[in-house]
Amino acid sequence: MQRAHIKLIAVVLLILPISIGGNIIRMSVKEYEEVSFKEHLTVKNEAPNVIFALAKHFQDHMVLQKAPARANIYGFSPDIGKSVLVSMQISPSHTYTYETTVIPGSSPDIGVWNVLLDPMVAGSSVNITAQSQGQSYIITDVIFGDVWLCSGQSNMQFTTVQMFGAAAEIADAQNYPNIRLMTVYEKVSSTPLDDLLKIQQNWTRPDNVSVGGPSWKYFSAVCWLYGKAIHKALGYPIGLVATDWGGTPVEAWSSPEALAKCGIHGKTKIKQPDSFIKYVESLPPSERHNLQGPDDNSQLWNAMIHPFLNMTIYGAIWYQGEADADGVKMNNYNCTFPTMIRDWRKNFYLFSGGQTDPIFPFGFVQLAPNSPNQSITVGFPDVRWHQTADHGFVPNQDMINVFMAVAIDLPDFNSTYGSIHPCDKMDVGDRLCLSGLAVAYERSEVFQGPFPIQGEVTPQGLKILYGDKWSLEVRDTNGFELRCDSDNWVPSAVIGSDITSVTIQANVCPQGENPTGIRYNWKESPCAFKKCAVYETVNGLPGPPFVIVDSVNIDGRPLFKFNGPVHI
Structure with a gap:
């Protein structure tokens, strides 16, 4: 059966600067461009009563993507055809103002609006106000830097409080006020959403509470360590968005279009590693939800990735693959993983109006050891190889602008959280940072181990x-x-x-x-x-x-x- 197509009207703003009383006012001229998307990529909002609002992840203390890219600010309104005014205050005498119009979304009673901000240098701090029909929202202490998405399954979800050296790492967190953190709540959807269903940890500065939250809640150790390391190297703000869920296969994070390119049109059987099952079963039933994510295709793409597509980001890091280390999923991983990366890039670029790089940097952690049984040669070894699209290293011709941290020599067979969850995340973060600085920031680094010729x-x-x-x-x-x-x-x-x-x-x-x-x-x-x-x-x-x-x-x-x- 052929897929239906719909037409979305995208508003493109041409900004004309006019100086009035010392303030810079930006008057907008609207151009309309019809863009066709396939049905499975259309935006859908499940909120029963739509009010004028920003998307949930636009909050106080957040990081927006710095120049040369332009950050998007967007939200929802029932008042289709009405104007929305957005102002970005840099100082009492310096304000950018933008005007846009609420346009139809995928449902007749849901309107969407979007504003493309001026490029802002790293470290700029602003307050942003959005107003329409007598309603207004303001977000404060917004800074500009690089925004990184951190995703995957339980080894990305693994929190700082669980890692070796946790006490010192958590105590040090307060010294980095220009790193900002957000954690998405684990939710599923059968259709792509344009707004998150729930946020677990609102945007915040790092401290002993926000970095040292409960096990499997917040904040992701690998995400934090990577972000902290690149922040120290670069010297400007970094925004970290953790959107992950334990026990999930790559298919759950992939769009239907991406899966179709690998010949996947239905659900494939999942077999979790024994050490993972044993650990989850040791937890009280009320705590297992964190590690028992869905294995249904595209459910997490719909609920935990799709809502971010309009947002301008710099890059993403990924720690996943254990749930795909068996059977058909394992054999497909050399297609599903590289294709997911390409699909994320395409959609972030498209939905952000070309502001997110179409080949934005993507880093991953090659699977760490698990069972001490030296006779196991199928499963993890295959996935490690497939993580590189069967080249053995990245970047390569099939995985451009991709970097990795090799964790094959970091076993933790006596981990409190099962051998599948090694507690040494410090080395993982350091190695991922070396690779990220070399590939994502073009720094001169020895960033990967020896590979033969x-x-x-x-x-x-x-x-x-x-x-x-x-x-x-x-x-x-x-x-x-x-x-x-x-x-x-x-x-x-x-x-x-x-x-x-x-x-x-x-x-x-x-x-x-x-x-x-x-x-x-x-x-x-x-x-x-x-x-x-x-x-x-x-x-x-x-x-x-x-x-x-x-x-x-x-x-x-x-x-x-x-x-x-x-x-x-």
């Missing part, structure tokens, strides 16, 4: 070359495996190394068989804490896992080249 059989063994991009440190001899002609994977120990290469045993295959593939750290939990085999020496970052199952024969010996995606 070639493997060749020599008289000494199989030599894996990493090039001159890194200076290598070898901390253990385990982690490498060779695939033999019989398709069995056999461990191969490190027997030598220098600053650009590692040599492993080449003669581990049964007699008469040759190596036909190489893989590294292809286990759910491959090593002890910070004791994997290969690291770089500048920031101590671990090499990510990799696999290569193709080679060419040179003078009777296999040569492995790491120059493209490897689909497993």
